[in-house]
Every structure is written in structure tokens, then in C-alpha cells.
Amino acid sequence: MSDLNDLYQEVILDHNRRPRNFHPLADASHSAEGYNPLCGDRLTLYLKVDGNRIADVSFEGAGCAISKASASMMTDCVKGCPVADANLLFERFRRMVTTPTDCEVEDLGKLSALAGVREFPARVKCASLAWHALKAALDRKDQTTTE
Ligand code: ZN
Numbered sequence: 418m419s420d421l422n423d424l425y426q427e428v429i430l431d432h433n434r435r436p437r438n439f440h441p442l443a444d445a446s447h448s449a450e451g452y453n454p455l456c457g458d459r460l461t462l463y464l465k466v467d468g469n470r471i472a473d474v475s476f477e478g479a480g481c482a483i484s485k486a487s488a489s490m491m492t493d494c495v496k497g498c499p500v501a502d503a504n505l506l507f508e509r510f511r512r513m514v515t516t517p518t519d520c521e522v523e524d525l526g527k528l529s530a531l532a533g534v535r536e537f538p539a540r541v542k543c544a545s546l547a548w549h550a551l552k553a554a555l556d557r558k559d560q561t562t563t564e
Contacts, residue, residue: 424537425482428530432486437493438475447557451478451550453542458484462492462550471498476547483540487531488547494528500555507552514541 442448442463451460458480465473474492478485491510495503510531513522518535525532534540 424533424540426530426533428490428527429482429486432489433482436476436485436489438496439477439489440475441477442473442475445473445475447554449550449554449557451546451553453480453484453546455539456481456484456543458543458546460484460488460547460550462488462547462554464551464554466500466555469500471495471500471503474551476550480546481543483531483534483543484546487544488550490528490531491547491551495551503551504555507548510548511545514544 441461442465444465445463446466447464449462451462452458458478460476460478460480462476463474464471474496476488476492478488494506498506506525509523509525510528513525513529513532514534516522516535522529522532522535531544534544
């Protein structure tokens with residue numbers, strides 16, 4: 418049996434305390450908003466896509482430790498990445514947090530700190546919020562945001 422304390426591992430607490438890439442992006446080419454009504458997490462994700470690469474990424478918003486840490490780690494992972502790799506990582510992350518708890522999950526390095534949400538179905542949305550915002554922003558490739 419695990420409890421909520423296991424969920425808040427050191428890496429999650431650290432990213433919550435000192436979120437990376439936590440600021441608006443003035444010259445963003447894409448953005449998307451994420452809202453998780455179950456928990457009240459809100460975030461805006463900004464991307465600067467240059468050709469097929471994510472040149473820069475940032476986010477702002479307010480939410481629980483899990484949502485903020487997940488957004489922080491996600492931006493760290495996809496910054497400088499080809500768009501195709503970011504899409505792939507989205508799929509792998511989604512698979513990790515939705516895999517039944519009695520099954521093995523793929524090791525996603527630091528992101529594996531968030532695998533614990535599998536045991537807390539209400540928190541899965543917190544962990545995946547930023548990733549869905551990333552996907553939404555990337556899927557609207559031809560749209561330049563006016564926000
Ligand atoms: Zn939350």
C-alpha cells in the first residue's frame with residue numbers, strides 16, 4: 418500500500434517549489450490553456466516552434482503541486498526537442514499514468530516520479546493537464562495565437 422506521501426516525492430516537491438520555465442512567452446507561436454475542474458488547476462502553455470523544433474516553451478498558472486510539477490518537468494523535457502519527439506513523449510507519458518497499477522510501466526526517467534498518480538485516479542488529470550495543453554497547442558500548428 419502506498420499513501421499520498423509517496424506521491425509527493427522529492428523531485429515533485431522540488432519542481433513545485435521552483436517551477437522551471439514558469440513565465441509568459443512574449444514571442445510564442447502557439448499557446449493552449451488547460452483547466453482541470455476536478456482540482457481547480459489552471460495553466461497556460463506557451464510554445465515557440467521554429468521549423469520542426471520546439472525552440473522555447475513556458476507556462477504560467479496556478480494549481481496543485483502535482484499539476485505544477487508535471488508542467489515544469491514537461492517543459493524541461495520538450496524544450497529544444499523536435500515536435501515529433503514531443504508528440505511521442507506525450508503518448509508515452511499518457512500511457513504511463515493510465516497503465517493499471519499492477520502492470521509494469523516504461524521508465525521515463527525523471528518523469529517516472531509521476532507514475533504514482535496511477536494509484537490516485539483523481540490526480541491523473543492533475544499530472545496530465547500540461548501534457549494535454551502541449552498536445553492541443555501542437556495540433557493547432559497553422560494557428561498563430563493572438564493572446
Ligand atoms: Zn491538481
